[in-house]
Amino acid sequence: xxxxxxxxxxxxxxLRIDCEVEDGAVSDAWSSGxxxxxxxxxxxxxxxxxAWVFAQRICGVCTTVHAIVSVRAIENALDLxxxxxxxxxxxxxxxxxxxxxxxxxxxxxxxLDWVDIVSALDADPREAARLAQSLSDWHRNSEHExxxxxxxxxxxxxxxxxxxxxxxYWGHPAMKLPxxxxxxxxxxxxxxxxxxxxxxxxxxxxxxxxxxxxxxxxGGVANPINPDSQSTLTxxxxxxxxxxxxxxxxFVTKVYLVDVAAIGxxxxxxxxxxxxVTNYLSVPDMPLDTRGxxxxxxxxxxxxxxxxxxKPITSYHDAYFEDGVQxxxxxAWYTGDQGALHPYQGETNPGYNxxxxxxxxxxxxxxxxxxxxxxxxxxxxxxxMVAAGHEPTTRYLNxxxxxxxxxxxAEIPLAALHSxxxxxxxxxxxxxxxxxxxxxxxxxLMNNIxxxxxxxFNRPMFPRGEIRGVGFHEAPRGVLSHWxxxxxxxxxxxxxxxxxxxxxxxxDDNDAPGPYEASLVGNPVADPTKPLEVIRTVxxxxxxxxxxxxxxxxxxxxxxxxxxx
Amino acid sequence: MTGRGRDDGRDRGGAEAPAxxxxxxxTDDEAWSPxxxxxxxxxxxxxxxxxxxxxxxxRAVEAFxxxxxxxxxxxxxxxxxxxxxxxxxxxxxxxxxxVDAIRSERPPGSIVRxxxxxxxxxxxTRISPHQLGLSxxxxxxxxxxxxxxxxxxxxxxxxxxxxxxxxSPRLAAAVPTLAAMIAEELAGFGFPVAWTDTxxxxxxxxxx
Numbered sequence: 001x002x003x004x005x006x007x008x009x010x011x012x013x014x015l016r017i018d019c020e021v022e023d024g025a026v027s028d029a030w031s032s033g034x035x036x037x038x039x040x041x042x043x044x045x046x047x048x049x050x051a052w053v054f055a056q057r058i059c060g061v062c063t064t065v066h067a068i069v070s071v072r073a074i075e076n077a078l079d080l081x082x083x084x085x086x087x088x089x090x091x092x093x094x095x096x097x098x099x100x101x102x103x104x105x106x107x108x109x110x111x112l113d114w115v116d117i118v119s120a121l122d123a124d125p126r127e128a129a130r131l132a133q134s135l136s137d138w139h140r141n142s143e144h145e146x147x148x149x150x151x152x153x154x155x156x157x158x159x160x161x162x163x164x165x166x167x168x169y170w171g172h173p174a175m176k177l178p179x180x181x182x183x184x185x186x187x188x189x190x191x192x193x194x195x196x197x198x199x200x201x202x203x204x205x206x207x208x209x210x211x212x213x214x215x216x217x218x219g220g221v222a223n224p225i226n227p228d229s230q231s232t233l234t235x236x237x238x239x240x241x242x243x244x245x246x247x248x249x250x251f252v253t254k255v256y257l258v259d260v261a262a263i264g265x266x267x268x269x270x271x272x273x274x275x276x277v278t279n280y281l282s283v284p285d286m287p288l289d290t291r292g293x294x295x296x297x298x299x300x301x302x303x304x305x306x307x308x309x310x311k312p313i314t315s316y317h318d319a320y321f322e323d324g325v326q327x328x329x330x331x332a333w334y335t336g337d338q339g340a341l342h343p344y345q346g347e348t349n350p351g352y353n354x355x356x357x358x359x360x361x362x363x364x365x366x367x368x369x370x371x372x373x374x375x376x377x378x379x380x381x382x383x384x385m386v387a388a389g390h391e392p393t394t395r396y397l398n399x400x401x402x403x404x405x406x407x408x409x410a411e412i413p414l415a416a417l418h419s420x421x422x423x424x425x426x427x428x429x430x431x432x433x434x435x436x437x438x439x440x441x442x443x444x445l446m447n448n449i450x451x452x453x454x455x456x457f458n459r460p461m462f463p464r465g466e467i468r469g470v471g472f473h474e475a476p477r478g479v480l481s482h483w484x485x486x487x488x489x490x491x492x493x494x495x496x497x498x499x500x501x502x503x504x505x506x507x508d509d510n511d512a513p514g515p516y517e518a519s520l521v522g523n524p525v526a527d528p529t530k531p532l533e534v535i536r537t538v539x540x541x542x543x544x545x546x547x548x549x550x551x552x553x554x555x556x557x558x559x560x561x562x563x564x565x
Numbered sequence: 566m567t568g569r570g571r572d573d574g575r576d577r578g579g580a581e582a583p584a585x586x587x588x589x590x591x592t593d594d595e596a597w598s599p600x601x602x603x604x605x606x607x608x609x610x611x612x613x614x615x616x617x618x619x620x621x622x623x624r625a626v627e628a629f630x631x632x633x634x635x636x637x638x639x640x641x642x643x644x645x646x647x648x649x650x651x652x653x654x655x656x657x658x659x660x661x662x663x664v665d666a667i668r669s670e671r672p673p674g675s676i677v678r679x680x681x682x683x684x685x686x687x688x689x690t691r692i693s694p695h696q697l698g699l700s701x702x703x704x705x706x707x708x709x710x711x712x713x714x715x716x717x718x719x720x721x722x723x724x725x726x727x728x729x730x731x732x733s734p735r736l737a738a739a740v741p742t743l744a745a746m747i748a749e750e751l752a753g754f755g756f757p758v759a760w761t762d763t764x765x766x767x768x769x770x771x772x773x
Contacts, residue, residue, distance in 0.1 A: 041728050108649060108701070164635065197653040
């Protein structure tokens with residue numbers, strides 16, 4: 001039986017998943033991006049200093065990350081150093097953006113795959129609050145707040161206006177949480193709406209504006225630092241940033257990490273599904289020096305799911321990363337089948353010819369790292385950081401695994417992370433690590449300003465002739481890289497290899513499936529007309545194809561259209 | 566290139582702007598206050614400027630900002646194609662006017678104006694081509710009791726969605742009309758705005 005889920009994302013759209021289902025499990029899968037991306041065409045011929053302004057329009061969700069990576073790519077091509085203040089300010093912005101994104105992903109975009117909101121109405125708020133208090137000392141786990149939220153949810157459900165809850169699979173046999181756990185998660189869902197906003201205000205303060213930050217420049221940032229001036233980055237504003245970081249830290253460590261561990265433990269069977277491609281690629285981030293040769297957060301390449309194989313990526317000029325990336329269009333709707341191409345040579349010539357299982361079926365290209373498919377995202381990053389001996393990552397990961405083990409009544413091994421639920425756990429762990437790193441970056445910024453260094457910008461100078469550079473960032477969904485070829489001070493080629501390209505890409509030149517496709521094989525499907533299990537695994541990657549490809553057409557009348565043939 | 570961080574006086578990060586007439590938002594002890602909406606009225610242009618007419622909402626609010634004397638009570642914002650990022654931007658406003666491209670059977674250039682409950686209903690049925698997040702954001706605003714008291718949408722049917730920064734000639738010609746409709750809508754809310762231009766009806770000057 002063939003099932004098609006289109007679009008599969010709760011909010012972002014644009015992704016279609018096809019599955020063959022045999023005997024209640026997926027036997028084969030196809031991941032298809034349904035829209036075409038054309039940023040390269042807009043950027044060719046432009047001033048490289050302006051590229052980030054356009055690049056941040058690639059995606060509505062991750063404007064910030066594309067802006068940052070774009071300036072990094074141009075700086076890399078120029079071998080231009082970035083003042084320390086600028087690095088710290090950028091690090092705080094990308095940290096806040098990631099924390100925002102991870103919280104939204106778990107609560108607003110995927111929790112409803114696991115949490116039954118309608119069942120939460122049956123919970124005893126006192127029991128639910130007591131359960132929550134037994135797991136965490138979070139100050140907003142009160143019976144009063146639990147009862148209040150339950151009342152509000154009931155009013156919503158009674159009014160028939162389910163809104164964001166309208167597309168859930170309530171009462172699906174794969175929903176297994178007791179009503180009290182459902183209510184606990186629902187309360188935290190509401191609180192998450194508040195805390196993700198707080199994360200965004202850090203982006204707004206330092207970036208001058210959201211959703212499109214305005215403070216970037218090739219060579220640094222445009223935030224003048226002058227402790228005596230009211231119009232610049234004042235101590236008052238910086239204090240607010242710090243207070244917000246601390247509030248976020250409380251929510252992430254006492255709520256998000258705890259919920260993921262507890263809910264994950266109650267769905268322990270889901271550590272058996274969804275591993276897929278277990279080569280993991282991540283890049284180091286949060287540079288601590290002006291050149292990008294020292295980082296707060298490690299990254300690298302792990303093969304075959306074994307952290308001991310970690311090959312670290314150590315600088316912005318690391319040829320191991322720059323040389324390893326290729327993109328195949330054998331199964332993507334582009335012309336020019338001359339084998340996989342390096343992004344500097346990348347071409348973007350559309351050639352749509354219909355959905356063919358064995359031929360072309362997606363607008364997303366298929367990237368490889370030294371010829372192999374690689375999974376990207378928080379799981380890849382957490383595994384690399386643990387393998388590199390990063391202390392905060394190891395500590396938060398152990399905390400999550402221990403708590404999950406207590407709830408499940410069994411020890412949970414590291415290998416459980418290679419799974420659908422493992423991707424959620426890793427994202428929560430990374431979110432906690434990001435909070436700590438942000439606090440550290442804030443201290444470094446304050447100390448550096450106190451030392452009398454107010455520099456935020458180094459002027460770029462463009463040589464005649466051709467130069468090329470790559471900028472990378474460990475974005476919320478994984479490795480994001482922009483590749484720029486600059487000729488006589490103008491962009492001659494520009495390619496964005498985005499996280500969802502790595503994960504959602506179709507089969508490659510060797511017909512090897514991409515991470516989404518591989519992770520779905522073996523997934524149970526209890527009811528093909530309600531393929532909640534398929535959606536769980538795809539959502540665990542935090543799919544967002546708004547940047548992997550771009551819109552041409554969506555006449556969808558429903559949030560999720562499921563077609564069982 | 567240091568001048569990138571253009572200060573147009575609409576910096577949302579500032580703590581100094583008074584929260585004039587700001588409606589109440591969540592009542593919890595940790596209710597959100599700093600950094601959020603400091604002006605009660607929001608004019609929000611949405612769309613992707615990389616895809617020609619898809620970005621008409623953004624172009625229209627830019628023209629409005631350039632062509633009219635926008636009062637202090639009104640914030641004009643380019644929302645791009647952001648989804649949940651807009652929750653903080655939208656929360657706690659008294660009036661919100663969204664300008665957007667819409668999908669419709671009507672010919673390109675047709676303009677519609679909707680108010681109240683018809684606006685979230687529009688986004689739910691996805692007549693708007695890219696409104697991935699707005700329906701969910703509006704529902705989330707309801708959940709946290711921070712929805713605007715008055716919500717309007719000014720929509721126009723796009724002609725060209727190809728990858729270019731230029732609008733189609735038909736929609737470029739409609740930009741002054743859309744800007745005037747924003748002004749009308751504000752006047753209808755009781756907040757009249759005047760032209761910046763000396764000659765009424767002249768196309769708004771391009772933004773510096």
